[in-house]
Amino acid sequence: MAENQYRPWQNSYPSDVPAEVDTxxxxxxxxxxxxxxxxxxxxxxxxxxxxxxxxxxxxxxxxxxxxxxxxxxxxxxxxxxxxxxxxxxxxxxxxxxxxxxxxxxxxxxxxxxxxxxxxxxxxxxxxxxxxxxxxxxxxxxxxxxxxxxxxxxxxxxxxxxxxxxxxxxxxxxxxxxxxxxxxxxxxxxxxxxxxxxxxxxxxxxxxxxxxxxxxxxxxxxxxxxxxxxxxxxxxxxxxxxxxxxxxxxxxxxxxxxxxxxxxxxxxxxxxxxxxxxxxxxxxxxxxxxxxxxxxxxxxxxxxxxxxxxxxxxxxxxxxxxxxxxxxxxxxxxxxxxxxxxxxxxxxxxxxxxxxxxxxxxxxxxxxxxxxxxxxxxxxxxxxxxxxxxxxxxxxxxxxxxxxxxxxxxxxxxxxxxxxxxxxxxxxxxxxxxxxxxxxxxxxxxCWANDRGFLKIVERKKDMILVSGFNVYPTEIEDVISLHPNVAEVAAIGVPSQHSGEVVKVFIVRKNKALTAEMVKTLCQKHLTKYKVPKYIEFIDKMPKTNVGKILRKELRAMELQRIGINPDKDGKQVFRNK
Known part of the structure; x- marks a missing residue:
């Protein structure tokens, strides 16, 4: 199929939305x-x-x-x-x-x-x-x-x-x-x-x-x-x-x-x-x-x-x-x-x-x-x-x-x-x-369906590679955000000797009753095993741009600077509850 012929989205426009406009x-x-x-x-x-x-x-x-x-x-x-x-x-x-x-x-x-x-x-x-x-x-x-x-x-x-x-x-x-x-x-x-x-x-x-x-x-x-x-x-x-x-x-x-x-x-x-x-x-x-x-x-x-x-x-x-x-x-x-x-x-x-x-x-x-x-x-x-x-x-x-x-x-x-x-x-x-x-x-x-709706899976630079599998932070964040005691969440990949990377999430809580085990249980219900966060950290505030985007790159930089070693060598989860 020629590139310029695949336009399934045009059938999904509401009747009052034109396919072309006068620019x-x-x-x-x-x-x-x-x-x-x-x-x-x-x-x-x-x-x-x-x-x-x-x-x-x-x-x-x-x-x-x-x-x-x-x-x-x-x-x-x-x-x-x-x-x-x-x-x-x-x-x-x-x-x-x-x-x-x-x-x-x-x-x-x-x-x-x-x-x-x-x-x-x-x-x-x-x-x-x-x-x-x-x-x-x-x-x-x-x-x-x-x-x-x-x-x-x-x-x-x-x-x-x-x-x-x-x-x-x-x-x-x-x-x-x-x-x-x-x-x-x-x-x-x-x-x-x-x-x-x-x-x-x-x-x-x-x-x-x-x-x-x-x-x-x-x-x-x-x-x-x-x-x-x-x-x-x-x-x-x-x-x-x-x-x-x-x-x-x-x-x-x-x-x-x-x-x-x-x-x-x-x-x-x-x-x-x-x-x-x-x-x-x-x-x-x-x-x-x-x-x-x-x-x-x-x-x-x-x-x-x-x-x-x-x-x-x-x-x-x-x-x-x-x-x-x-x-x-x-x-x-x-x-x-x-x-x-x-x-x-x-x-x-x-x-x-x-x-x-x-x-x-x-x-x-x-x-x-x-x-x-x-x-x-x-x-x-x-x-x-x-x-x-x-x-x-x-x-x-x-x-x-x-x-x-x-x-x-x-x-x-x-x-x-x-x-x-x-x-x-x-x-x-x-x-x-x-x-x-x-x-x-x-x-x-990816195409979310055959009607031309698009779904952003992730930015290339934000993808987490776990044992050769692509893990997309937004998928994990969407699941965790469903919990009523989660105010904000961000997922990143951290180094692992065994799988290349593993998932770590940072969470700002609404209520300190929320525990890491509760988060894991929620993730295990909705996510494949390799997508379930291995490390969970509760923090008071997310680093953000002036527009309000959460800066995953700062969380990654902070994590690498802080651990200084491969997390797997530590032999324990990093739960720093604040």
Missing amino acids: CVFNSLLDMYEFSCEKYPDRVAFISMGHSVTYRELNERVRSFAAFLENDFQVKKGDRIALMLPNVIQYPVALFGALLAGMVVVNVNPLYTPSELVHQLRDSGARIIVVISNFAHTLQKALLEISLDRIIVTNMGDECGAFRGSLVNIAVKYFKRLVPRFSLPNSVSYKTVLSIGSGCPYTRPLVSREDLAFLQYTGGTTGTAKGAMLTHHNILANVEQSLGMYGPVLQEGDEYVVTAIPLYHVFALTINLMVFFRLGGTSLLIADPRRIKSLVRELHSFNPTCLTGVNTLFGALIDNQEFCSMHLSRLRLVIGGGTSVQKGVEQRWFTNTGLHILEGYGLTECSPLVAVCPHNISEYNGTIGIPVPSTEVIIRGDDGSVITEPGVPGELEVKGPQVMKGYFGRDVATRDTFDGDYLKTGDIA
Whole structure:
């Protein structure tokens, strides 16, 4: 069967979801931005820390920001600008302002170490940065190794109004002590940028679909972080593809989305920011989603129509009694991404909310959305759904063949208008990532059934090899997450003289009554013997990314550093109950 003829997922689209979408509705992100600002001027665009801005008010700030970049910084089309900001209104202002000036945006995690920041600034060639004062001390240290032409510094409360903003800035700096001392002598304040820019002329650059919009860096999980070159068309295409799947349950001009995932992460960048901006939606920006009690209070007053998140966020919310007693009357769409949604979390979520978490799958290199569970699913199915419109996928075996039989694992490959141009400045890495027109994802997947639903088995690097058998951590984690006293779980492989590797799990408990033997009994009931964890460790907190993904690689590194020997030589299980 020819590769381009195997498309079983097209028969699984709901009747209101098209197999193909028009990915050229707009010529650039500038067009899309201006369209929404003109169509929804009086709609609230963003809410942050109790302060809101309408599309009209946002546009005034964005154009001032763009005019300042053009006139004072004298930027040219294609220049890079780094944004080192959390979820505050300053982020969309700076992002759209930079795009309107024809610049390429380089998103930076504010939690980066100085060395990580140096690498990204140096690799991307960014000469301008916008940084939140809370992390300006990191930039100061990075400047010992790299130079920048211009620096814009903003404070948490700069978009909260004059009086309230001053109170927020005072509280953040002096009472909460969240702004370490820093010195950036040649910097300019965000407020000064808007003030000067408001009096400068703005000249719209000529920007086309194929121009770069973002250098979106991968997390460096497979080595040195690389910048995925995402064009205006890549992002615009993924917006239309997302609307093809989600559009039937969304309403233009009447969407209220909770943005707890950082906007500098590609998931929130495309789904929360771009898709809902395209619809004239209102986005509630959450700067620190780890403060669950505060988040729940904001959810109650906001009453969202859509909530996006990762497994850990959904788990934390469903463990909160106030959230479980809340009636979110408008909520109609819940999207899970970033990492697999565990079965136990999804079941508890559905029991309490009556809504399924529509798990999706994507990666930075695909802008990011590749597949998603359709809006009409009636039960949790443990899959990532079906490819979004205008997307081709194949599963390729180790021998190079294309796999069409359900249940047979292979590497997932993707082709579509959302796929990146390549990695910036890395021709060899780009060539190695492509198989002809298809992007090799590095993820092991299989067809879950003959209707085109996909199941991610595991990332290649996370597979555990026990006596020659592939063991996939997510399968073990799904089983253990079913226990009501398990808050979070992660499985890794640890060295073994007899079997190469054995399974070890780390568990954060809800109740200390949970024992290792209880976990083993549960696993023995649902898993083949070689998949049952040999080592079980209870810990207080999981290492996570800023988005909430559990970092298995840190657990592996911690384990290897700690044991220093082969665990089998120890002759006993490692139960470190805390």
